[in-house]
Amino acid sequence: MLDATLMKECADPMLKPAIVEQFVAAVGSDDPLAITVKSGNRLILVPKPKTPEEAMKIVRENIGGAVVRVGLTQIPAGIGLKDASERHADLVDSCANLRMGTAMFSKILRIVAKWYGNPTNEEVFPQLFDDAVHAWRTGKFEGDNVFQAPDPGGLVIQEEQPSPDASDSVAQSAENEPNPQLVEPNNAAIRVDLSRIGGQ
Template identity: 60%
Template sequence: MLDAALIKECADPSLKPAIVEQFVMAAGSDDPLAITVKSGGRLILVPKAASADEALAIVRQYAGQAVVRVGLTQFPAGVGVKEPADLKPDLVDACQNLRKGTAMFAKVLRIVSKWYGNSTSKDVFPQIIEDAIYAWKTGEFEGVSVFQAEDPGGALANQEGPRADESEAETVAAGAPLQADAEPDEKKIGTAGIRVDLSRIGGQP
């Protein structure tokens, strides 16, 4: 389990500590020097790094030729980097890795949440988290490369409590083409009805 002080100091503030823990437990590692290398869907066995320098050397060796995940969050090492030499030691620093990883995961969560119409339903949110973790592991969600994709922005539902602002209808409309293009999925069928915002009913004096 992640240290609460580490989460408080290093994790992206847009994510609740419980979400950070769930994310790292499901998709990350308890070893800051953990490295996973995959090529063509196959796992490549690499030596266990005994130091940050060793870990960085292994990451640089495989980056660009294979999918390399590193550290507590199993951050995708090659994202936004053109040359292996540009990879920085902060990848294998526990705090920096958690900071980078949770910031990237928050973006993935926003992408998935937008696909769901930014639903504020507490029944839907666990499914959003599950899909976001799966997208983190695979690097894709509904045909979109989540690490390279643009951040849709906005606050995450169920992070600060239910939202019912004026931009919500616009956000749902903006996400509609994605919904139409997506392949029907048994898990998703029936969730569209939850997009209707009922929070304003009876709320006016």
């Protein structure tokens, strides 16, 4: 589970904390130095880095011929960089990685939402989220590269999480209501019509 302070300070403010948690749980890693290298459909095994320097060395060695994903959000290395020399250790910094990853995912959510016609019903959000996660993993949505695509802008409806106050008030109102099973036997209404039994 992501640290609440890290989320508050570093995650994209367009995404609700619950969505940030869902996103990292779906695609990310608990280890800020985590590196995944894929060539086509093949996963390439790389040594587990112990320091940010080792992590960046692995990124530099593999970035040319493979897809390299890095850090908490497993963001693809090299997105938005014109030159390999621009690459820096921000990728393995927890806060910077979360900031870049959630900003990119927020953009992908807006791309998916636009394709859906920018729905306003929050019941549609789980499908939007699943499609955005799939786009994050594959890099594509409807044939377009989501990491390079322009940001369509706008807001995405996100599921409302029930507030603790709301659930408390529901529990309290349930406590105050009489339990229908505790009715006096002599005052109970007839529930089964027995009048026809025995009649010919």
